[in-house]
Amino acid sequence: MQRLTNKRILLGVTGSIAAYKSAELIRRLRDEGAEVQVIMTRGAEAFITALTLQAVSGHPVHLHLMDTEAEAGMGHIELARWADAILIAPTSADFMARLAQGRADDLLTAVCLAGDVPLALAPAMNNRMWRDRATQDNAKKLVGRGILLFGPDSGDQACGETGPGRMREVDLLVNDLVDMFDVGSLAGKTVLITAGPTREPIDPVRFISNHSSGKMGYAIAEAAVEAGARVILVSGPTALPVPDRVELVNVETANQMLDAVQSHMPVDLFIATAAVADYRPVQVSENKIKKQDNIMALALEKNPDILAETKAQFPGVFTIGFAAETNDLETYARNKLMNKGVEMIAANWVGSAAGENDGTFGSDNNALQLFWQDGEIELPMASKSKLARSLLAHIVPHFEDYQAKGLPKANNVVNLKDPGKPIA
Ligand SMILES: Cc1cc2nc3c(=O)[nH]c(=O)nc-3n(C[C@H](O)[C@H](O)[C@H](O)COP(=O)(O)O)c2cc1C
Numbered sequence: 001m002q003r004l005t006n007k008r009i010l011l012g013v014t015g016s017i018a019a020y021k022s023a024e025l026i027r028r029l030r031d032e033g034a035e036v037q038v039i040m041t042r043g044a045e046a047f048i049t050a051l052t053l054q055a056v057s058g059h060p061v062h063l064h065l066m067d068t069e070a071e072a073g074m075g076h077i078e079l080a081r082w083a084d085a086i087l088i089a090p091t092s093a094d095f096m097a098r099l100a101q102g103r104a105d106d107l108l109t110a111v112c113l114a115g116d117v118p119l120a121l122a123p124a125m126n127n128r129m130w131r132d133r134a135t136q137d138n139a140k141k142l143v144g145r146g147i148l149l150f151g152p153d154s155g156d157q158a159c160g161e162t163g164p165g166r167m168r169e170v171d172l173l174v175n176d177l178v179d180m181f182d183v184g185s186l187a188g189k190t191v192l193i194t195a196g197p198t199r200e201p202i203d204p205v206r207f208i209s210n211h212s213s214g215k216m217g218y219a220i221a222e223a224a225v226e227a228g229a230r231v232i233l234v235s236g237p238t239a240l241p242v243p244d245r246v247e248l249v250n251v252e253t254a255n256q257m258l259d260a261v262q263s264h265m266p267v268d269l270f271i272a273t274a275a276v277a278d279y280r281p282v283q284v285s286e287n288k289i290k291k292q293d294n295i296m297a298l299a300l301e302k303n304p305d306i307l308a309e310t311k312a313q314f315p316g317v318f319t320i321g322f323a324a325e326t327n328d329l330e331t332y333a334r335n336k337l338m339n340k341g342v343e344m345i346a347a348n349w350v351g352s353a354a355g356e357n358d359g360t361f362g363s364d365n366n367a368l369q370l371f372w373q374d375g376e377i378e379l380p381m382a383s384k385s386k387l388a389r390s391l392l393a394h395i396v397p398h399f400e401d402y403q404a405k406g407l408p409k410a411n412n413v414v415n416l417k418d419p420g421k422p423i424a
Helices: 017-031 050-057 068-072 076-082 093-100 107-114 127-131 133-144 170-180 215-226 254-263 306-313 329-340 384-404
Strands: 008-013 035-040 085-091 119-123 153-156 162-166 190-195 200-203 206-208 230-235 246-250 269-272 279-281 300-302 318-325 344-349 365-372 375-383
Touching: 008 017, 008 076, 008 107, 017 035, 017 050, 017 085, 017 170, 035 050, 035 076, 035 107, 076 107, 085 093, 085 107, 085 170, 093 107, 093 119, 093 133, 119 170, 127 133, 127 162, 190 215, 190 254, 200 279, 206 279, 215 230, 215 246, 215 269, 215 384, 230 254, 254 306, 269 306, 269 384, 306 318, 306 329, 318 329, 318 384, 329 344, 329 365, 344 384, 365 384, 375 384
Parallel strands: 008 035, 008 085, 085 119, 190 230, 190 269, 230 246, 269 318, 318 344
Antiparallel strands: 153 162, 200 206, 279 300, 344 365, 365 375
């Protein structure tokens, strides 16, 4: 399980012989799902190259404070804002002294001062440097300000002596960092969410679509990120901003949505909120259709059932469908639960049945009824972001039960769009 999914770690590297371990530390943090950006001090550059840390972090390394180009892009304030936590490993004695004094005369000290996120230091130095009164006073001062010290540990040192001052082992540092964060209920899980309407073209300028705004699906995507999941959002056309840390896949038609969903399968959880058009025009005119008779007929054919087809092909994926109904909500929701073979259905009223403070398309509020095989619960009217969090809080225990029971094996995988054709 990846324990740092979605987390942004700013790693400071200072001038200690232990700087060679920073490359391995970055790799381990990325293995845990974290995104890592690196700031090096001038001292650090004498021990390891920026090129190495750039290659392992996948980002350009930040080096200087007085850099016109960098300050025009991701400058020191932006870097401080970007991070969820700052870890300085190794931290030299000199850097501790500068930080204790509150200096900001290089990039790393400036970012530490400007940052409003947890800051942890992994000191690495000769044991006499560590034991010295000056270093001990600095350490106390820093801890008194809420800065965390990871280590140092005791043991053999590069200088040939033995004692306290060794940088903590990389695996232990990663564990320390994980402990700094609340591990969310979906940490390490991948969640795929569909949202918005689909557009089915009639000709180059016209299409069939619906009033779905995508707000509910986008709110669930945000809530899932908050809960620690890797989130893939397959979205029809909406006017919404891309939620932070979400992998957005834009689609237009139902067929494109089906392809995008299935190309990311299997995932742990599939939440299908999109309002997919049931039908599409049989023929899409190459040219704009001209006005002719008083009545014009448009032949339509059925679109794929993304929810049912995906569940049939990937039965091990815990799947939640959405139903928007104007009448007989419970009957339709329960039928959908059975017919599509999914684990849960979240249903809501739309149209005049939704009442005044309604949850119809485009509204910022909604209410849901959540159904599963042997139960149901009502989630009362709330903002869509609050409702999304409450929805996930109810889904997660069912999902955990489902995983604990062991996942059904994937069926003989059949391409339901074209049963004769194997899945690529
Ligand atoms: C070979 C060598 C090894 C060093 N190792 C350490 C060390 O492990 N810890 C430390 O605090 N300083 C060490 N220093 C001293 C620092 O590099 C020096 O104090 C430097 O100014 C730190 O700069 P910085 O904190 O801006 O990176 C070492 C110096 C040399 C020449």
